[in-house]
Amino acid sequence: MAAPNDNVGNVTGLLNDSLSKLGFEVYALKVGWYNAVLSPSLRLAYPDDTLAVVVLSTPAMFEQAFLPFMEERGCQGVSDPIDQCVKHCIKSAISQCFPGQKVDVSFDYEMLPSRKPKFLAQTAAHVSGAAFYYRQADVTDHPWGEKKMFGVCVHPRFGGWFAIRALLVFGGVEAGSELVQPVPPDCVPSRETRIQLLEGFNLRWQDWSYRNIIPPVQTYSQKQRDYFSTPPGQRSALLRTWGFLHREEDQPDSSSDTHTVMDGHG
Structure with a gap:
């Protein structure tokens, strides 16, 4: 592993410079903090x-990243447009900030072969x-x-108007005691x-x-609310009315947002 030095500040500073203007936030953590609260599996x-x-994505991500992404690139294939954006x-930021460095990226919608999520988004947000x-x-x-009540994260500035999008692991970088x-x-x-929060989220x-x-x-803009309020299978039609998709283009997959709603991340 690389010596700690100012690795944490370098990594988060570069990522923040690249991603904050697109409506994202970055928070550093040690893998050990995350592992300490989870079962071995x-x-x-x-x-x-x-x-x-x-x-994390903030409310600004929709206008600052997603709509420009759709205007420039459109939706490729059948995966969810937000996920593609x-x-x-994130991949562009990594390649620009850390060329040649191996970074293990897990997105909130990705599953392991066991059907478990690649990482627990809300746990990662909490320990960071x-x-x-x-x-x-x-x-x-x-x-x-x-009765089982699912938990939900609350951001100190955005409340529930945000999403946890990805976990980046820098395998060759040691955080050290300064973090x-x-x-x-x-x-x-x-x-x-808290009762009001959990009942509102679950019910x-x-x-x-x-x-x-x-x-x-x-909070989310009205356009963003319209998008996320639309059932996933109908979002391609909404995007077409906004001028972003041609009728012959492939339909986005309607399955990828189920976890997002239940994880409090839409």
Whole structure:
């Protein structure tokens, strides 16, 4: 592994310079922080001090990256257009910032052959300090009995108006002792509000009210809301009305957004 030096600052600085203008945020973490809270079958096969970076998209990504991407490149093949855009932006940033360096990139929609996700997006966001992952266990004396309530991350600035898109692992870079694990901001501290958050996410996610559990500094634009409110199988028709797809082009796959909704990332 490379000596720590200022590797963390170099890596995150370069990525931030490349991706922030496209509406993304980057947060550094050590693989060991992530592995420490997961069962062995879900851990990443890297030493604990290996540097990783979690990439989030903010509300600005739609206008600053996605719409320009569609205007310039359109949708290639059958995969989801948002996924294509995110992959293009992140892969381009890596090739420009770290030419010749091996970076293991996992996207939020990718699955292992076992059908488990390649990485647990909300866990990565939590241990990096990017967003607090509120789970059923975080509600004292919860009222749901045996009912399973899925957890959701809340960003300290954007509330629920963001998405966790990718995990980048820099296999040859040691984070070292200068990278100290942050505590994610607990912006939903009360029991009552946590109940409201988890019930909103699990029972009424379509109305998006859970995203406003704290006052966000920015939300999705109306155009972005229209896009994500449209069922995935009908989004190609919407994109055509915006002038981005020709009728003969392949239809985007309608299956790739199911996990996104349930993971709180649409």
